[in-house]
Structure formats: C-alpha cells, structure tokens
Amino acid sequence: MWEYVGNEFSFIASFEGHENxxxxxxxxxxxxxxxxxxxxxxxxxxxxxxxxxxxxxxxxxxxxxxxxxxxxxxxxxxxxxxxxxxxxxxxxxxxxxxxxxxxxxxxxxxxxxxxxxxxxxxxxxxxxxxxxxxxxxxxxxxxxxxxxxxxxxxxxxxxxxxxxSGYHDRTIYSVNWSSLNDLIASGAGDDCIRIFSKSQDGDQEGSQSYELVQKHEKAHTADVNCVQWHPKNPRLLASAGDDGIVKIWEVVGDLPHV
Structure with a gap:
C-alpha cells in the first residue's frame, strides 16, 4: 500500500477545444x-x-x-x-x-x-x-x-x-509490447491476461506467427482494462481492472530477448 507523505500535484495549465x-x-x-x-x-x-x-x-x-x-x-x-x-x-x-x-x-x-x-x-x-x-x-x-x-x-x-486470433473470448481492451523482450501482454473483457511471444517455428518469408506462452484466468474479477510492462524489469507486469484493483505480476520461466 502506498503511504501519503504530503506531496501534492500542482495545477499549472488547462486547455479546451474538444467537444466531447x-x-x-x-x-x-x-x-x-x-x-x-x-x-x-x-x-x-x-x-x-x-x-x-x-x-x-x-x-x-x-x-x-x-x-x-x-x-x-x-x-x-x-x-x-x-x-x-x-x-x-x-x-x-x-x-x-x-x-x-x-x-x-x-x-x-x-x-x-x-x-x-x-x-x-x-x-x-x-x-x-x-x-x-x-x-x-x-x-x-x-x-x-x-x-x-x-x-x-x-x-x-x-x-x-x-x-x-482464437485466444480471446471477449473484447481485448489493452495490449502492451515489452521494450525489453519480445513479450506482448493483452488484457480483455473475459477477465484474463495473456502473454504472447514470437514463434520459433519457421515461417514463409515476409510472414510471422506468435504463440501464447502464458495465460492467467480470472486475473481480475471484472474486465482487464489495461496492462503495462515495467520499463526496466522484464518480468514485471501491471494490470488494472473494472474491479477497482491494480495488480503487479511476475513472469516465471525463461524470457525471450530482442
């Protein structure tokens, strides 16, 4: 849990233009x-x-x-x-x-x-x-x-x-490609987080395939609205859901490298 230490946001600017x-x-x-x-x-x-x-x-x-x-x-x-x-x-x-x-x-x-x-x-x-x-x-x-x-x-x-395709059962709301390796995380309306990696199988020239490497059922008790990889630690993933909770996940196992 975060502890409040007295710091505040200081409002410095606002601008309008959008109609909605x-x-x-x-x-x-x-x-x-x-x-x-x-x-x-x-x-x-x-x-x-x-x-x-x-x-x-x-x-x-x-x-x-x-x-x-x-x-x-x-x-x-x-x-x-x-x-x-x-x-x-x-x-x-x-x-x-x-x-x-x-x-x-x-x-x-x-x-x-x-x-x-x-x-x-x-x-x-x-x-x-x-x-x-x-x-x-x-x-x-x-x-x-x-x-x-x-x-x-x-x-x-x-x-x-x-x-x-063929992995998600409901709307995919969020996707994030790790800047440290070849892992892609997705968050969806089926309350699940999935992680994909580039397939090691040979493909025809000019094409590429990706495979599901990890899946976490019921990662949240409602829609997973956002997933985001840590910018420095390739194993840490944050997620946010309609259940009002933010979760931090650690990927276990070997990781591919770019």
Missing part, C-alpha cells in the same frame, strides 16, 4: 508535443511553449467515429490513433511546417480489424506495432523501411505481418 469526452493523451518522445483524442472524432496536437503554455498546432479529423487512443512512436514524431471506426491512422508532419496529415490508414477492407480498435503499442525499436480490437484479435504491423523518411512511397508504410 477526451479519451487519451500522449507526449512525444521529446516532450515537445502533446496529442489528445476524443469522442468528437478528432485528434488534436498541442505544442509545448515556455511558461506552461500549450498551442494547438493541428486538428486532425480523419476518423469517422470516437477516437479511443493516441500513441507516439518511441523515437520519431509519428502519431498513431485508434478508433471506433475500426481503423488505425498514422499521422505525420508535412515538410517543416505545422501541418499534419494522415499518411496511412490501417483497416478494412484487407487485413485490418473488423471492429473497434481499442489500443496500440510499439516494440522497443518502433519498427513493429501491435493493435487490439473488439473483433477478438491482435494484429501485428511492420515497417522495415526508414520511417523518418516516410512519404507516399508504399515501401515506407506499415504492412500487416500477423494476426493473433
């Missing part, structure tokens, strides 16, 4: 930009200015339904958003200005999700991404190209690499 519930916020790796998203279907990008000021530099209106999550690439100013419209959008800055645009939409038709996309997570290097959905699947996406030079060239865009 704000569902997610995310800082870029440099801490110079803040992204927000809302049920109003929009994504806003705010620039951090001196004196705790924030200036909106772009309003992105590409989604047609609620936007559930925003996530920055671990090292580049590339923004990912996931939505109730079943898509993942990749946003990049145009030239040297403050104009942002949708560089790519990942979704149906094709190999995308067929229902609400709740969350996304990058691997340590940022060249792979996993997304989770109401369609009971996890999708793995890959970009082997140099994303820092991403443009309209298809070689610089994300491609579907694998689908993890």
């Amino acid at each position: 519930e704000v569902k997610s916020v995310a800082w870029n790796s440099a801490g110079t930009l803040l992204a927000t998203c809302s049920r109003d279907k929009s994504v806003w990008i705010w620039e951090v200015l001196p004196g705790h000021e924030f200036e909106c530099v772009s309003v992105l209106n590409g989604h047609t339904q609620d936007v559930k999550m925003v996530l920055w690439h671990p090292s580049l100013d590339i923004l990912v958003s996931t939505s109730y419209d079943n898509t993942i959008k990749i946003w990049t800055e145009e030239g040297d200005g403050d104009d942002w645009h949708c560089a790519q939409t990942l979704g149906p038709p094709g190999s995308g999700h067929t229902s609400t996309v709740w969350a996304a997570s990058f691997n340590a290097t940022g060249d792979c991404m996993v997304t989770c959905s109401d369609d009971l699947t996890l999708n793995i996406w890959d970009s082997s190209a140099d994303l820092s030079s991403a443009n309209d060239d298809d070689s610089a865009k994300w491609k579907h690499l694998a689908t993890i």
Whole structure:
C-alpha cells in the first residue's frame, strides 16, 4: 500500500477545444508535443511553449467515429490513433511546417480489424506495432523501411505481418509490447491476461506467427482494462481492472530477448 507523505500535484495549465469526452493523451518522445483524442472524432496536437503554455498546432479529423487512443512512436514524431471506426491512422508532419496529415490508414477492407480498435503499442525499436480490437484479435504491423523518411512511397508504410486470433473470448481492451523482450501482454473483457511471444517455428518469408506462452484466468474479477510492462524489469507486469484493483505480476520461466 502506498503511504501519503504530503506531496501534492500542482495545477499549472488547462486547455479546451474538444467537444466531447477526451479519451487519451500522449507526449512525444521529446516532450515537445502533446496529442489528445476524443469522442468528437478528432485528434488534436498541442505544442509545448515556455511558461506552461500549450498551442494547438493541428486538428486532425480523419476518423469517422470516437477516437479511443493516441500513441507516439518511441523515437520519431509519428502519431498513431485508434478508433471506433475500426481503423488505425498514422499521422505525420508535412515538410517543416505545422501541418499534419494522415499518411496511412490501417483497416478494412484487407487485413485490418473488423471492429473497434481499442489500443496500440510499439516494440522497443518502433519498427513493429501491435493493435487490439473488439473483433477478438491482435494484429501485428511492420515497417522495415526508414520511417523518418516516410512519404507516399508504399515501401515506407506499415504492412500487416500477423494476426493473433482464437485466444480471446471477449473484447481485448489493452495490449502492451515489452521494450525489453519480445513479450506482448493483452488484457480483455473475459477477465484474463495473456502473454504472447514470437514463434520459433519457421515461417514463409515476409510472414510471422506468435504463440501464447502464458495465460492467467480470472486475473481480475471484472474486465482487464489495461496492462503495462515495467520499463526496466522484464518480468514485471501491471494490470488494472473494472474491479477497482491494480495488480503487479511476475513472469516465471525463461524470457525471450530482442
């Protein structure tokens, strides 16, 4: 149990603009930009200015339904958003200005999700991404190209690499890719936490498969809303549930390494 020692949060700034519930916020790796998203279907990008000021530099209106999550690439100013419209959008800055645009939409038709996309997570290097959905699947996406030079060239865009399916019984609300190894954790509406790893079996060139390596039934007594790997200890995983409880888990056994 945490002990209160008298420290307090100091309120320093607020800003408005969204017309409905704000569902997610995310800082870029440099801490110079803040992204927000809302049920109003929009994504806003705010620039951090001196004196705790924030200036909106772009309003992105590409989604047609609620936007559930925003996530920055671990090292580049590339923004990912996931939505109730079943898509993942990749946003990049145009030239040297403050104009942002949708560089790519990942979704149906094709190999995308067929229902609400709740969350996304990058691997340590940022060249792979996993997304989770109401369609009971996890999708793995890959970009082997140099994303820092991403443009309209298809070689610089994300491609579907694998689908993890047949393991979840209800909506997958959260997914997190460990930055220390190749483990992917998921939390779902079936109250279960699952851990996946890249399969060691040989695959055809250009494809990849993932296997379930651990599963914890009734990890919470209600929906598992969030899972998050520890940034320094590869064996520790935190989870949060509708049961009002936060739990810390330790993975036992051999761990794969990147």
